[in-house]
Amino acid sequence: MTIPPWKPIADAKRQATLDAIPPKWRITEPIPSPAEQRDVTGPYIQQYLSTREIEITELDAYAIAEKTTSGEWTAVEVTEAFCHRAALAHQFVSCLHEIFFDAAIEDAKKLDAYFAEHKKPLGPLHGLPVSLKDQFHVKDVETTMGYVGWIGTFQGIKADARRGVFESELVRELRALGAVLYCKTSVPATLMCGETVNNIITYTTNPKNRLLACGGSSGGEGALIALKGSPGGFGTDIGGSVRIPAVFNGLFGIRPSSGRIPYEGAANSMDGQNTILSVIGPLAGSARSLQLLFKAVLSQQPWLYDPLVLEVPWRSDIEQETRALVEQSAKDPSKLAFAIMKHDGIVLPHPPIARALDIVEQTLKRLGHKVIEWNPPSHATAVKLASAAYALDGGADVKYHFDLSGEGPAPQVIVGGNLPQKNAMEIAQINVAKREYQKLYMDYWNSTAELTGTGRPVDAVLCPAAAHAAVIPTQYVHVGYTSFLNLLDYTGVVFPVTNADKAVDVAQRETFLSELDERSYRGYHAEVYDGAPAGVQLFGRRLQEEKLLVLAEYVSAAVAGAGA
């Protein structure tokens, strides 16, 4: 068999990333196979770390920032601990595209010097390591986005003057906030995939259960943060690409509405497709950490630097109103009302996810909240329109980038190329159909005011984020549980609830909603899924980030408190 010309280039790049790990942090003994050691988080990774490194890296981003912004911990010590842990994480699950620990430690030194001189932090993220999906440009660091053809170029163009020097707007803002950047995480080539597979790093597995996918497209983020090789990072989401890896890895993640976090100067797939815009959102180990990262970025007034960002600062009034509702509801739970959508009418969730939803529903009911049934406009329409939006160019953009090296798409990739391209009239029709669907959904949301007892429509809706707890590679048949929120441009937050448990999550169905439902069901294997994180999604309307972040904190804490 002939070796394709792109393969040595991809192999060299993969090796270069491994070589960027300092020798002292390399694991020399063989790493056990996934079958021998599914879960490499927790005790498994801890064996390679000092007690102090464990102490540092196992706090959430919020708690770490408290220590680094107060001067209790130095940026250098925290950065070194995360660099070490990230290096280990990468050796277990192939979650990094780029490693720049030396630059990070230099930056951390400067932050420590700043603190020593000014007796105050540079910003709310002072000394906090933050990981980045490999779409963000960082000076002196490559961006491949998983394309072999991008190696040694700027977004595929060798002679581009921005190569090696340009930084994305979010990167500039994170630096201004005091964050320490140290690595970029793996993505599926094209970004249009619920797994993380490309010809450079090959495949990122799920660190909680390495038989499964880490999700995608911000898959490296999900895997790295689950291994606590990062306290929090930024991904992007056009159909679920923040929420899928977050929920697959037992994390929190938010898909904000478009226009809040600056995308300016980041690489992307199908740039200029504006029927459904990709958005940036953070992933982290706690709701309060998401809030810290989200709010910090808004404090930089990104609307002055990114023309697509709206002049909508962090709305403390909405945050406070929501916190007040939560507090009042301790005495009078009728102040807050939720809805639950147990399935979307297309694919039923696997047993672990159905159980996770049930745990949340029972928790809310035990707290005394009304939980109404969600009967929205057809989600099949949403799936159809979102699929159409992703395929407007018939895959021409991703084909162009694959063709740079001669490689091709992995079978899991949603938009593979060579489909017919839509024209202006057809695109306009899709845009109108999208708006009409948004209007129907909005009217339905409003109509729930008559059912909640609060005088308002539901405050948030619970639903699956995917049919499965992570997923067996190549078995992700339905992204409709995340993509409908992209079509609606609604706010969606995922959070962990429980883990798949082969003893209780037993499949026993004989009827199916659809052919897709049957395929999804046939892909459930209790033994393989055992141990995978099972989380859910809480969603609100467009631009409801402040409210949803508070509600996700409340609901997830209640669920955790109930001993889920």
Add this chain to the structure above:
Amino acid sequence: MTIPPWKPIADAKRQATLDAIPPKWRITEPIPSPAEQRDVTGPYIQQYLSTREIEITELDAYAIAEKTTSGEWTAVEVTEAFCHRAALAHQFVSCLHEIFFDAAIEDAKKLDAYFAEHKKPLGPLHGLPVSLKDQFHVKDVETTMGYVGWIGTFQGIKADARRGVFESELVRELRALGAVLYCKTSVPATLMCGETVNNIITYTTNPKNRLLACGGSSGGEGALIALKGSPGGFGTDIGGSVRIPAVFNGLFGIRPSSGRIPYEGAANSMDGQNTILSVIGPLAGSARSLQLLFKAVLSQQPWLYDPLVLEVPWRSDIEQETRALVEQSAKDPSKLAFAIMKHDGIVLPHPPIARALDIVEQTLKRLGHKVIEWNPPSHATAVKLASAAYALDGGADVKYHFDLSGEGPAPQVIVGGNLPQKNAMEIAQINVAKREYQKLYMDYWNSTAELTGTGRPVDAVLCPAAAHAAVIPTQYVHVGYTSFLNLLDYTGVVFPVTNADKAVDVAQRETFLSELDERSYRGYHAEVYDGAPAGVQLFGRRLQEEKLLVLAEYVSAAVAGAGA
């Protein structure tokens, strides 16, 4: 010559609109030709009105609403006065498509009954007549948008169940606010035109100078409000269609950023084209009236009913901050700084507009404000991209609607049909180029912080809204002075400054910026333009409506106070 089949249908519709005028308000004597009587505003129209009717109709919307919301004037009396004056206006300049005075008076009676019962107004627009561009659907009233093929249909479809019963979201909100709806105003078929011409009403002339165009596409609004047949109304703007008729008719008009005023359920051209979105904005006789109408709509929380509206309420804090800046600047004018763009590098303004700009500049300087020169990124790029956006479908949409009746576009129409249609990749490239231009413009705006002395970038920029004071029919060669703000999605407000004066506005140029500039210059005839309103445009960044409405009030009052 054969009469085309659409002509009798168009003629009958035109006659039906005239027939809707009560006999008592019909003018039976011949109306003088434009050459005999250019200006039909002021004393000319007053001769047909009672003193009381003049008293009512010559207040601005703000002052009328004070009287109708306090119960000082009844809704019925005010409505009847405006119905009468609108009937006269239509007979002078053909500015109405639809007349529904009887329904208006019935609605006014209900409002008066409401006030009598509750001792308070229904809302902030209680009893205020408001005119609507013929894109808004009102029950029992037709919407033709100037297409003969839409007569007797709903947007071209005869069997559509919404025909005669459906109302646009803005209409619902205006009713909830207490406004009285009584007429719909003329538009050019396609809406893509800076004049108002269609085969139904034929042509709407400028009431201040009937040798000239009233502007477009919200041309009927401009003409009607200039004749004080309406105190204020709503138009739409995709390339200048609110601002052009406002400024051509000596009025105030605002093009807000997209996402503030609900477009939901209104008819449109090229619906679903989302590279440059058409937006709705009010036109009125004063800045404070624009503010009343704009703020009133936002009080209805349109983001709960229109998926494209942003959850951005009227921001009183920004209004108050700007008012404070204005007040402080009376003592310390260095608190506010402006820029001026005397021309866009493509077409120089005609003498009346150059003089109007000069008046405003001198006024600001006399007040002590810094007025810097505006040297933005190339406006030629903006013109090219906006033109591309308008022609994405190659005119297929407007051709479809013309073909319903067999009529064709007027020569003035910008998008006439039969151009090649763009595909998804080409559209994506235009969207990217647009965003890159927006980013350049944004960075340029930020850079002025170093020049203003306020510590901030310029507060607003002055420029022409068109090269001419109104325009000689078919001579509108360059809409770049308005369309660049649509491309940028910036906030633009126009206001009146002076009138063209053949004695002072003498053309004497021999060099030209471009072939277009020469054509525009050759179209200037001091004698013909004499008397036409000459206004200018003040613009701010995206979503700066609160700030710009306050600044337009301040600057226009200063100009008026200086006796321009």
